[in-house]
Amino acid sequence: MLNKKTATNVDTTKEAKNTPDKHQPWKELGLKLEEYDEIKTILGRRPTSAELAMYSVMWSEHCSYKSSKIYLRQFGEKVTPEMTKNLMVGMGENAGVVDIGEGWAVTFKVESHNHPSYIEPFQGAATGVGGIVRDILTMGARPIAVMDQLRFGAPENPDTRRVVDGVVAGISFYGNCLGLPNIGGETVFDKVYQGNPLVNALSVGALRHEDLKLAKASNPGDLVILFGARTGADGIGGVSVLASETFDSTGPTKRPAVQVGDPFAEKVLIECCLELYKAQVVAGIQDLGGAGLSCATSELASNGQAGMRVQLQNVLLRDDSLTPEEILMSESQERMMAIVPKKDKAAFEAIVNKWEVEYSILGEVIKEPRLYINWGDEEIVNVPPRTVAHDGPVYDRPVAEPKYQKALNKNTTKNLEKAETPEELATQLIQIVTSPNQASKNYITDQYDHYVGGNTALAMPDDAGMVRVDETSSLGIAIATDANGRYGQLDPYAGAQLALAEAYRNVATSGAVPAAVTNCLNFGSPENPEVMWQFKQATAGLADGCLELGIPVTGGNVSFYNQTGDVAIHPTPVVGVLGVIDDVARRIPSGWQDAGHNIYLLGTTEEELDGSVWSEVIHDHLGGLPPKVKLQEELKLAQALQAASVQGLLASAHDLSEGGLAQALVESTTRFNVGARVFLDELEEKNKISKTAVLFSETTARVLVTVGREDDVKFVGLCEQRGIPITRIGVTDTEPTLEIQNIASWPLATLKAASEATLPELFA
Amino acid sequence: MKIGVVTFPGTLDDRDAQRAVRLAGGTPVPLWHADTNLHDVDAVVLPGGFSYGDYLRCGAIAAQAPVMQTIIEKANQGLPVLGICNGFQVLVESHLLPGGLIRNENQHFICRDQTLRVENTSTAWTNQFQLNEEIVIPLKNGEGGYIADAETLKRLEGENLITFRYVDVNPNGSMNDIAGLRNAKGNVVGLMPHPEHAVEAGFGPDMPEAMRSGVDGLKFFTSVIHSLVNA
Numbered sequence: 001m002l003n004k005k006t007a008t009n010v011d012t013t014k015e016a017k018n019t020p021d022k023h024q025p026w027k028e029l030g031l032k033l034e035e036y037d038e039i040k041t042i043l044g045r046r047p048t049s050a051e052l053a054m055y056s057v058m059w060s061e062h063c064s065y066k067s068s069k070i071y072l073r074q075f076g077e078k079v080t081p082e083m084t085k086n087l088m089v090g091m092g093e094n095a096g097v098v099d100i101g102e103g104w105a106v107t108f109k110v111e112s113h114n115h116p117s118y119i120e121p122f123q124g125a126a127t128g129v130g131g132i133v134r135d136i137l138t139m140g141a142r143p144i145a146v147m148d149q150l151r152f153g154a155p156e157n158p159d160t161r162r163v164v165d166g167v168v169a170g171i172s173f174y175g176n177c178l179g180l181p182n183i184g185g186e187t188v189f190d191k192v193y194q195g196n197p198l199v200n201a202l203s204v205g206a207l208r209h210e211d212l213k214l215a216k217a218s219n220p221g222d223l224v225i226l227f228g229a230r231t232g233a234d235g236i237g238g239v240s241v242l243a244s245e246t247f248d249s250t251g252p253t254k255r256p257a258v259q260v261g262d263p264f265a266e267k268v269l270i271e272c273c274l275e276l277y278k279a280q281v282v283a284g285i286q287d288l289g290g291a292g293l294s295c296a297t298s299e300l301a302s303n304g305q306a307g308m309r310v311q312l313q314n315v316l317l318r319d320d321s322l323t324p325e326e327i328l329m330s331e332s333q334e335r336m337m338a339i340v341p342k343k344d345k346a347a348f349e350a351i352v353n354k355w356e357v358e359y360s361i362l363g364e365v366i367k368e369p370r371l372y373i374n375w376g377d378e379e380i381v382n383v384p385p386r387t388v389a390h391d392g393p394v395y396d397r398p399v400a401e402p403k404y405q406k407a408l409n410k411n412t413t414k415n416l417e418k419a420e421t422p423e424e425l426a427t428q429l430i431q432i433v434t435s436p437n438q439a440s441k442n443y444i445t446d447q448y449d450h451y452v453g454g455n456t457a458l459a460m461p462d463d464a465g466m467v468r469v470d471e472t473s474s475l476g477i478a479i480a481t482d483a484n485g486r487y488g489q490l491d492p493y494a495g496a497q498l499a500l501a502e503a504y505r506n507v508a509t510s511g512a513v514p515a516a517v518t519n520c521l522n523f524g525s526p527e528n529p530e531v532m533w534q535f536k537q538a539t540a541g542l543a544d545g546c547l548e549l550g551i552p553v554t555g556g557n558v559s560f561y562n563q564t565g566d567v568a569i570h571p572t573p574v575v576g577v578l579g580v581i582d583d584v585a586r587r588i589p590s591g592w593q594d595a596g597h598n599i600y601l602l603g604t605t606e607e608e609l610d611g612s613v614w615s616e617v618i619h620d621h622l623g624g625l626p627p628k629v630k631l632q633e634e635l636k637l638a639q640a641l642q643a644a645s646v647q648g649l650l651a652s653a654h655d656l657s658e659g660g661l662a663q664a665l666v667e668s669t670t671r672f673n674v675g676a677r678v679f680l681d682e683l684e685e686k687n688k689i690s691k692t693a694v695l696f697s698e699t700t701a702r703v704l705v706t707v708g709r710e711d712d713v714k715f716v717g718l719c720e721q722r723g724i725p726i727t728r729i730g731v732t733d734t735e736p737t738l739e740i741q742n743i744a745s746w747p748l749a750t751l752k753a754a755s756e757a758t759l760p761e762l763f764a
Numbered sequence: 765m766k767i768g769v770v771t772f773p774g775t776l777d778d779r780d781a782q783r784a785v786r787l788a789g790g791t792p793v794p795l796w797h798a799d800t801n802l803h804d805v806d807a808v809v810l811p812g813g814f815s816y817g818d819y820l821r822c823g824a825i826a827a828q829a830p831v832m833q834t835i836i837e838k839a840n841q842g843l844p845v846l847g848i849c850n851g852f853q854v855l856v857e858s859h860l861l862p863g864g865l866i867r868n869e870n871q872h873f874i875c876r877d878q879t880l881r882v883e884n885t886s887t888a889w890t891n892q893f894q895l896n897e898e899i900v901i902p903l904k905n906g907e908g909g910y911i912a913d914a915e916t917l918k919r920l921e922g923e924n925l926i927t928f929r930y931v932d933v934n935p936n937g938s939m940n941d942i943a944g945l946r947n948a949k950g951n952v953v954g955l956m957p958h959p960e961h962a963v964e965a966g967f968g969p970d971m972p973e974a975m976r977s978g979v980d981g982l983k984f985f986t987s988v989i990h991s992l993v994n995a
Contacts, residue, residue, distance in 0.1 A: 172873045176904070177814045179776030264774045264817025356773065447873045449904045451961040454780040457976070468967070471783075585966055589975050672975065764870075 010324055011049040012378040020046055029056035035393055042387045050373065050380040053325040054294040054388055061560055063291050064392035067526035068558040071539040075553035078543040083552045086515065094135040094215060094287065095205075096554020098516045100580045102475050103209055107139040110149065110202035110481065110520040110576050112559035117199035120258040121166025125199050126174035127261040130333050132203040133178060134287035137270055138336070140213035140277055141205030144453065145467050146175050148185040148201050149481050149520070149574045153194030155436040155762050160189070163197050164444075164763050171201070172447040177263035178270070181456045182448035183465025183479070186574075189436045190485060195564025200520045200557075200574050204479060206469045211277055215286040217339040218304030220367040222283055224297070227352055227359035228269050228335040231292075232318035235259035235331025265334040272355035273336060281348045284339035292330045294388070296337040298371055301385035304339075307370040310363040312380070324375045339365060399536050400529035409490065411623030413609040418692040425691055426744035428618055430754065432696065433666045435617045438659045439758035457584040461667065462591075463506040463655050468584045476584035480506030480577055483522075484658065485570030486611045487626035492534040492571045493541035497629040500545045501700050502657050503577035508638035509653040509703055511588040511645035512579030517546055519556035519575050524568020526560045534571040542573060548631045551577070588645055590654040591671025592706055595734040597651050599676060600715075601661065602637060603702030604725045605683060607693045613659045614696035633701035640722045641703065649711040649718070656702040662695040664704045669738045670752040678730035679741045686727065691743075706732055765989050768795040768805035770835075770851075772826045776813035777848065777960055784960040785809070788985030797829040807844035807888070807988045808835055810851025812904075812958055822865060822907050823853030832858055844888035844988050845952045849905055852944070852954035861945050861954050862920070863912035868905070869937025877969035877978070878903035878957050879931040880943050884924055887950035888991040892983040898931055899980035900969045901957040908956040910938035920945065928955050959984040 016022075026036040029052065039047050039055050047055060061067060076091055084090070088105055089097035095109035113128025129146055136143045148171055153160045175182050180203070217224065235258065276282050284304065286296045293315070301308045312324050322330070340348045352359050366372075371388070373381035402408075419425045432438055441460065450459040457476060458466035464480040482502040488495030500517065507514045519542060524531035546553055562569045581587065609615055610624025644650050656664050661680075669676050680694050689697065707715045719726040739745040767785045769792050771778045782792035793805050797815075802808070815826035826832065836858050839845045847855035855861045868874055879900050882893040893899070912920065917940060920926050928944035936956070944955025959981030962968040968978035 169872075172906075176873055176906070177774070177776075177817070179813065262817070264814060264819070267776070267814075268773050446875055449873075449875050451875065451902045451904060451958065452776050452780070454783055454961060454964065454967055457966060591975065593974060672970070 010375050010378055010380055012380055013048055013382045016046050016048045022046065024049070024052055026052060026056065030060055031056050035059060038393065043383065048380050050325050050328055051383055053329050054298065054381065057291040057294050057329055058298060058388045059392040061526065063295065065558055066393045067395050067397050067560065068535065069394050070396055071536055074539065074543040078547045079552055083550055087552055087554060088212060091553065091555050094138045096516065096518065097139055097212060098554060098578065100475065100477060102470060102473055104469055104475060105207050105209055105212065106204060106477050106578065107136055107141045107207065108202065108204035108479065108518055108576065108578055109135055109555050110200050110518050110574060111557040112520050112522060113199045113201065114196060114522065114559055114562055116258045117167055118163065118197055121163045122170040123258050123260050125167040125170030127259045127333055128199050128201040129171055129174045130261045130263065130266050131289045132201045133180065133266065134289060136203045136205035137273055138213065138215060138285055138287045139205065139207065140211040141207035142274055143180055143203050143205040143270065144455065145183045145465060146180045146201060146203050147183055147465060147479060147481060149198070149483065150186065151188045151190065151193045151198035151572065153189065153197065154191040155189045157194060161763055167197065167199055168444050168447055174261055174263045176449045178267050179452045181450045181452050181459065183450055183456060183459040183467060185460065186481060186483070187441050187444055192485065192569050196562045196569055198522050198562065198572060202481060202576055204477065213277065213282065213285050214303065215300055216284045216304035217300040217308060217365045218306050219283060219341065220306065220365050221342060222365040223340045223342060223345060223361050224308055224310060224363045224365065225338045225340050225348065225359055225361050226315060226335060227338065227357055229262065229265050229332055230316045230318040230358065231327055231330050232332045233322060233326065233330065236326050236329050259331050259333050261333050268355050268357060269334055269336060272352060272357050275351050276338070276348065279347055279351060281340060281344035282338045283341055286337050288335040288337060290331060292328065294328045298385040298388035300337065300339060301371050302389040305369060307366040307368045307385065308363060309366055310373045312373055312375050314360045314362050316358055316360050324380055397526055397532045398529040399533040401533050402530040408623055409625055413615045413621060413624055416615065416619045416621060418690055420691065422743045425695060429662045429695060432613055432617050432659055433663055434754045434758050436758055436762065438613060438663055440755040441759065442756055443759035443764065457587050458510055462510065462589065464510040466510055466512065466581065466584060466587050474583040474585055476581050478507050478510040478512035478579040478581060481574055482506065483572050483574040485572040486616065486622055488538065488571035488573065489622065490611050490624060490626045492537035494626050494629050495571060496538040496541035496573045496575065497545040498626055498700065499573055499575040500542060501629060501631060501634050502655065503575050504549055504634055504638065505655045505703065507577045507579035508641045509588060509590065509655050510579065511586050512581040513642060514551050514577050514579045514638065516578045517551050517553045517575060519553065519573055521556065521558045522562050522569065522572040522574065523560055524563040528568065531568050538571050538573045542575065545631060549635060586645055588650050588653045590652060590668065592652050592668050592674040592732050593672050594651055595674060595732050597706040597708050597732045598712055598728055599678065599730040599732060600705050600707065601683065601702060601727045601729050602705060602719065602724050603633065604699065605687045605689060605694065605697050605702065606699045607689045608697045608699045609693060612696060612698045614692065627698050627700050630701040636722060637701055637703060637724060640719060640724050644715055644718055649707060649715040651706045651708055653703055653705045656704060658698060660696040660698050665738060666751055666755065668704060670748050670755065673736050673748050675733040675735045675737045675748055676730050677733055677739045677741070680729060681742065683727055683729060765790045765992050766793050766805045767791065767988065768793045768802055768808045770795045770797065770808065770810050770831055772797040772815035772829060774814045774817050775811055777811040777958065780960040781809045781811040784963040784981065784985050787963050788982055788989060790985060790989050795831055797831050800830045800834045802834050802838065806992050810845065810847040810854050811960065812849035812851060815850055815854065823850060823857040826854045827857035836860060839952050842949060842951050844991065846889050846984060847954035848958055848960065849956055852956055855952065855954040860952050861947060862916050863910055865907050866909045866911055867907050868909055873906040874935050875904040876935060878935060880928045880957060881931050883929055884927045884946060887927060887946045887953050889953040889984050889987050890927060891991055892987040900962065900971060900978045901959055901981055902961040902969050903935055903957040905936065905956055908936040908938065910942040912939060923948065927953055
């Protein structure tokens with residue numbers, strides 16, 4: 001941390017020239033010697049302490065993507081013109097923007113807030129939601145929904161409760177108060193996340209094409225205005241210190257570095273910004289998140305190929321004792337920076353005054369591509385903005401396949417004991433569906449408002465969340481996110497593709513057409529070659545998978561250093577897929593609502609138990625290879641679901657994933673208390689697999705659907721025509737029981753109660 | 765019929781309430797917290813949200829807003845006013861309705877499809893319901909536990925002012941299962957659940973017939989239009 005200085009005793013550019021050999025805390029700020037030397041080369045002198053603060057935070061892993069950049073490029077390279085034709089803004093901006101037709105566009109992105117959420121779960125998770133929502137707002141969009149992808153340590157570990165309670169309460173507090181429906185997400189427990197939970201947050205927003213905003217300052221003379229909350233001491237150095245260092249139980253406490261959120265201030269800021277956009281008084285806009293003013297000023301200027309003159313003493317402060325360096329690094333939440341033409345100043349002021357939002361004019365845009373920041377009369381920053389924001393260091397770090405990998409892959413589930421008797425199978429089914437990862441998540445999701453806005457067409461526990469965008473036409477979007485760290489550990493290339501395939505399938509089961517991809521890549525330390533190998537494999541898998549499915553990556557986020565001590569988390573690439581649906585009234589529910597419908601399993605089931613929930617819950621085993629990736633089958637399946645949905649043939653559709661067919665049957669029946677009689681002998685014979693695999697295999701490209709009698713012939717014909725393997729496995733029933741012939745029969749009330757009891761027993 | 769929908773800073777369900785008014789056949793008129801002018805509206809909805817961040821106490825700051833001074837005055841003269849969730853809290857803080865609302869018994873925010881019994885149909889906002897009709901309306905709040913002193917509760921019960929009661933589940937620990945109240949005249953009604961989220965099939969609560977098909981909330985808005993037409 002920088003030494004406190006009195007406001008009158010600042011390190012100026014003049015001083016920097018006069019004292020070239022002055023010792024500077026570059027190392028403490030997370031810079032390497034080569035990086036510090038590079039800054040001196042760029043500037044032709046040592047940096048001032050303010051410049052050092054800016055470079056150190058902007059060149060941190062979190063802001064500069066210095067270890068991941070060379071791999072992220074392939075998301076922009078492995079594309080076809082067909083894939084990018086609807087992409088209005090691609091990677092690199094605050095969030096990607098996709099044309100969804102009828103003059104509408106959608107912007108969405110998922111981001112991590114992992115490290116702050118371990119230190120201070122409530123505020124960490126709350127400000128994670130706040131940050132991603134501001135990214136969406138910055139594109140000119142009204143945020144319309146949020147989702148959360150959460151990974152916690154072992155449920156029985158006493159510290160897990162602290163993290164779960166805080167994170168869920170933080171998301172509930174911030175998201176509910178913003179008035180954004182929470183439409184889905186993931187909650188996973190695994191001891192690999194014990195000292196490093198993953199708290200990822202996704203937001204999606206909608207805008208008219210003409211309202212698109214970009215974060216750039218290009219017109220000389222335009223005003224640089226900071227508005228929203230005042231700047232305080234929170235989160236100073238949070239980005240570089242929190243996101244780029246591994247937790248070490250012996251290290252100093254970092255509590256003060258976590259930001260504190262005020263959702264009320266953000267809600268007002270959202271409405272204020274939308275009114276500013278409508279009035280067309282901002283030429284460019286950027287939210288203040290990681291790296292605060294350092295990031296906003298340098299990125300706006302760099303993006304606009306211009307420069308900026310800023311008077312730092314004009315920043316409104318919550319705490320007058322802040323030094324210039326601290327002001328530049330502060331990550332106080334709920335702040336935005338607007339670039340406003342002088343002619344629109346009065347209109348801008350009228351709108352922010354109406355919303356009682358504080359603002360201050362910091363300076364103006366200049367033609368010379370240089371960022372000048374003054375503290376009173378003293379010049380404390382004089383840098384080329386591009387060198388801060390975009391031309392940071394890039395590393396091609398060593399990669400090495402983990403030493404354990406081959407042995408891990410050889411240790412398959414083949415020799416694990418499989419249940420044969422009906423009693424054993426029935427017991428295992430209950431063990432699986434009531435295990436913390438598979439049990440109902442109502443305890444968590446009931447704390448989130450999914451109604452606000454009145455446009456939610458699907459929400460958890462449906463496979464995908466769906467929101468109406470246009471009230472007149474019923475045009476809407478669907479989003480699903482997925483990741484499976486266990487698959488990632490067994491094969492990171494396949495793991496990323498499996499996450500993509502599942503999210504893609506989930507969107508397809510809702511009736512929407514998959515259109516675009518976002519991701520949040522959660523990994524261990526990039527300085528560990530084995531982690532870097534995992535990252536290389538996962539990014540290649542994801543890029544290749546997107547190319548094969550024909551949907552582009554529009555943006556995302558990388559979170560490294562997710563580990564406790566030397567133990568990295570499993571590679572956890574969270575993949576979000578956005579789909580478009582022309583009429584949300586056509587959405588396909590995942591639960592069963594009517595009796596007397598035929599139940600069909602689409603796809604082929606194989607003996608794929610490695611990495612499965614079955615292997616984890618029944619045998620505490622992780623080894624072998626994850627299920628095969630079948631992207632061509634996923635494509636065909638999605639197209640068939642799409643066709644069936646348009647013709648109105650499907651009463652329900654539910655994807656098969658973790659927990660296999662058994663899990664899907666329990667979820668589909670208990671959702672609306674509609675029973676079923678199911679017979680699995682044909683499936684066993686046709687696919688030549690064990691009973692265990694019939695129930696619990698996690699073979700991909702499979703969906704469970706129900707079809708009314710009147711649509712039966714048409715639907716079966718549609719599948720056969722398209723070469724989709726289809727097996728009738730039962731009928732839905734008025735009797736509220738799930739009967740799996742030759743195995744067991746359960747009252748639905750019992751199944752539901754058991755599934756819903758797991759999380760409250762652990763955490764309530 | 766012109767029905768005003770107030771927006772305080774931090775109000776969240778104002779656009780939803782406007783939609784509900786429209787679907788019921790009325791004309792929604794946005795009202796701004798800082799404006800004392802009600803623009804000749806025939807009725808007012810105070811929608812849900814976190815007005816002024818719910819700092820101090822839920823609804824306490826909103827009760828002091830300029831627009832509320834006019835609304836309180838007109839409500840006392842008979843203007844129909846419906847307070848939903850945060851709006852109910854504002855009505856209580858404005859002393860248009862008695863009692864108070866505290867943190868849910870389980871300390872968590874709760875979002876669920878809630879069954880209510882309509883126990884009073886002689887109000888501006890419930891006249892289209894049948895007496896003792898059970899309806900399903902989404903509930904979503906953190907501070908929905910209704911409390912009042914014994915004397916007030918006795919009066920509410922005795923004067924038949926309890927308009928809605930929770931059925932099956934009392935989600936937040938409300939005394940006497942109270943979900944909503946009316947004033948003596950019946951022009952002012954407040955409740956914690958959100959009728960504006962049960963007005964459009966496909967986006968409402970789950971019902972036995974079909975998911976998200978509940979539209980029981982629409983009758984709040986058709987009721988007020990009915991009462992205004994027949995006034």
